[in-house]
Amino acid sequence: MAKSDDNAVKTRAERSFEKPRMLQTLLVGCLATALFTVFVGLGIWQIERRDWKLDLIAAVEERANADSVKAPMPEAWPDLSFEGDEYRRVTLAGRFLAGADTLARATTDYGYGYWLMTPLNVDGGYTAFINRGFVPSREIAGEIAPPAGDVVVTGLLRMSQPGGGFLRSNDPAAGRWYSRDVEAMAEAEGISLPVAPFFVDAETPVSATSSAEWHVAGSAPTTATRYPIAGLTVTSFRNSHLVYALTWLALAALTLLGAAILVRRRMARGKGR
Incomplete structure (x- = not known):
């Protein structure tokens, strides 16, 4: 009779231990499933981003190297988009608005400085900003007037x-x-004409004065740099999405492997009791 009571006590003890163990295993399984789903989702998203980036790179290369076309007129502005028009090679004709330069911060291979943005009153009755190029300081920018006339x-x-x-x-x-x-x-700048929702990075310098030529202190005249420096538009894009995708998918696989090992060990401990 005592032996039967001992077995009953052991059974109750095993059951009391089994319930939290099963609950812990269930929680581990739920957490692993959630992490696996998130990691796989991120991996798929990076693959989709890679495809988008490859299409973008191909489109940009085609547009940037194509023959120039006339810049979009106001009636076409509502249809412009980054995906469809960014980096398109265009041509504009008009007259610069003197004394209305704007300097936007820039980081280039030449260091930190500014983009020299000058409004152009375009033939057709609107204004478009032209990025005339890079200048290293406000002082130099102030010495570089836009050309007068057409x-x-x-x-x-x-x-x-x-x-x-x-x-x-x-x-x-x-x-x-x-x-x-x-x-x-x-x-x-108080510009009254309609303003294009785009600007144009000029391919070559558009300046009226020879004072755009400056010398680095202590350098020889042959090393003079002419500002503004145009044609610095970056048309190459980093594409590391495949690496990111493989990383997320590897984490998903490791999550499954870790959960399987943990569950197996818990089951083996349960059988050993």
């Missing part, structure tokens, strides 16, 4: 960049621009 500018169409840069907002009142927000730039 000009023709060829370059890459870029969609307006509203708001500002990373963690930095544009401050029109202080003249601090971290992105090329052409609508806000036009408002700050």
Whole structure:
């Protein structure tokens, strides 16, 4: 009779141990399933992003290297988009608006400085900002006047960049621009004509004065740099989405493997009792 009571006590003890063990195993399974689903979803998303990036790179290369076309007129502006028009090679004709330059912060292979943005009153009754190129300082920018009279500018169409840069907002009142927000730039300069929702990165310098040539201190005249430096538009894009996708999918596989090992060990401990 005592032996039967002992067996009953053991059975109750095993059952009391079995319930939390099963609950823990269930929780581990749920957590592993959730993590697996998230990791697989992120992996699939990165694969989709890779396909999008490859299509973008191909489209940009085709547009940037194609023959230039006339810049879009106002009636075509509502249909413009980053996916369909960014980096398209275009040509504009008109007259620069003197004394209305805007300097937007820039980081290039030449260092930190500014993009020299000048409004062009385009033949056709609207204004488009032209990025005449890179200048290293405000002082140098002030010495580089736009040419007077009729000009023709060829370059890459870029969609307006509203708001500002990373963690930095544009401050029109202080003249601090971290992105090329052409609508806000036009408002700050009091431009009355309709303003294109894009700007154009000029392929070659568009300047009227020879004072754009400057010498680095202590350098020989042959190493003089002419500002603004045009044609610096970056048309190559980093594409690491495949690496990210493989990383997420590997984490998904490791999650399954880890959960399987943990469950197996718990089951083996249960049988050993």
